[in-house]
Amino acid sequence: MKLQILQENFKKGLSIVERVSSKSLSLPVLNNILISTEKNFLNLSATDLEIGINWWSLTKIDKDGKITIPAKLLSGFISLLPNKKITLKTENNNLFIEYEKYKTQIKGMSAEEFPIIPQISDSEYVLLNSRVFCQNLAQVCDIPVLSATRPEISGVYINFNKDLITIVATDSFRLGEKKIFLKANSGLKKEYTLIIPQRAIKEIINVFGDKESDLKIFFSSNQIMFEIKMEETDHPQIQLISRLIEGEYPNYKEIIPSKHSTQIILDRSEFLNQIKTASLFSGKTNEIKIKTNSSQKELEVSSQSSEVGSHQSFIPAKIKGDEADVSFNYKFLSEGIYNIKSSEVILELNGDSGPGLIKPVGDETYQYVVMPIKAN
Numbered sequence: 001m002k003l004q005i006l007q008e009n010f011k012k013g014l015s016i017v018e019r020v021s022s023k024s025l026s027l028p029v030l031n032n033i034l035i036s037t038e039k040n041f042l043n044l045s046a047t048d049l050e051i052g053i054n055w056w057s058l059t060k061i062d063k064d065g066k067i068t069i070p071a072k073l074l075s076g077f078i079s080l081l082p083n084k085k086i087t088l089k090t091e092n093n094n095l096f097i098e099y100e101k102y103k104t105q106i107k108g109m110s111a112e113e114f115p116i117i118p119q120i121s122d123s124e125y126v127l128l129n130s131r132v133f134c135q136n137l138a139q140v141c142d143i144p145v146l147s148a149t150r151p152e153i154s155g156v157y158i159n160f161n162k163d164l165i166t167i168v169a170t171d172s173f174r175l176g177e178k179k180i181f182l183k184a185n186s187g188l189k190k191e192y193t194l195i196i197p198q199r200a201i202k203e204i205i206n207v208f209g210d211k212e213s214d215l216k217i218f219f220s221s222n223q224i225m226f227e228i229k230m231e232e233t234d235h236p237q238i239q240l241i242s243r244l245i246e247g248e249y250p251n252y253k254e255i256i257p258s259k260h261s262t263q264i265i266l267d268r269s270e271f272l273n274q275i276k277t278a279s280l281f282s283g284k285t286n287e288i289k290i291k292t293n294s295s296q297k298e299l300e301v302s303s304q305s306s307e308v309g310s311h312q313s314f315i316p317a318k319i320k321g322d323e324a325d326v327s328f329n330y331k332f333l334s335e336g337i338y339n340i341k342s343s344e345v346i347l348e349l350n351g352d353s354g355p356g357l358i359k360p361v362g363d364e365t366y367q368y369v370v371m372p373i374k375a376n
Helices: 007-020 071-079 130-138 198-208 268-279 330-338
Strands: 002-006 032-038 041-047 051-058 060-063 066-070 085-091 094-099 102-107 125-129 155-160 164-170 174-181 192-197 214-219 223-229 236-243 262-267 287-293 298-305 309-316 318-321 325-329 344-349 356-360 366-370
Touching: 002 007, 007 032, 007 041, 007 051, 007 071, 007 085, 007 198, 032 071, 051 198, 066 071, 071 094, 071 102, 125 130, 130 164, 130 174, 130 198, 130 214, 155 198, 174 330, 192 198, 192 236, 198 223, 198 236, 262 268, 262 309, 268 287, 268 298, 268 309, 268 330, 268 344, 287 330, 325 330, 330 356, 330 366
Parallel strands: none
Antiparallel strands: 002 060, 002 085, 032 041, 032 066, 041 051, 051 236, 085 094, 094 102, 125 214, 155 164, 155 192, 164 174, 174 366, 214 223, 223 236, 262 318, 262 344, 287 298, 287 325, 298 309, 344 356, 356 366
């Protein structure tokens, strides 16, 4: 293999694919990046057997070839080079990197040992704006938790329909739901329901979240693939393939309360700020208390700890229904509010033991359920 490429371009590709290279003692080749060429394209690939990433660049190829090189070493070295044209050559499982008067040799492994990253590009797909889709994923991606007994809640549930995508995540203590309404020509002919591992969701956001490109999402029975193409050609630029989590997702719609005993509307920024302030005094339990005062049209946010002290603040609020006195884990409460973009939020309560529901004012596409801390 012999090729020439700008350091900046090569560095960009390495930064994308090295994210999923695995620290594997049993299979050392997973610590590596596969470098290969075909016609005028350089391809970088990495996988941990759960997620695979391919990146391509159009560049000057003098001789085709392939090799696998340790990901961290290669990426660290390339990042230290100046942004000039570099030459890559392979010989006997060694990669030689040359620029100006410098020449570096990095020992690699045979490309034949690298696992095959599957392709599912011949299946049905949906086309979305990359940045918008990732912004929606980000509203629920931090909710799941790893669970050996309930692996289905370790991932993000996504239902792809002809005119609607529903994204859901839960950890049994809280639940977030986000809806994306599609145009009539979304491309889907049937419904797809799947669970994507949380780590894959976060990599999707990291890789595609800053791009305004069209994002193609391909479906198969046990995998999903995300792809964007190069601007100047119809050739793929980045592909991310992830396995799916097997199992049946909980009937989350039963968890979302359809009615409430108390409704509170208040300023989002002020509410979030007072929750953060109260959290400083919540102690090891992370408990803060919310109490309504309809006559004064205000919401009391308080917390206390025998080790730290106590805090109490009052926020102007529009209150309907019964008076409420409820305790929540401040982390769960604040994360739901943080993902709301409207200037005001709606908090609906169902006594001191029923689930609370948080929604933006004027936006029906997002809702967040949080369970209270029950009194002893």
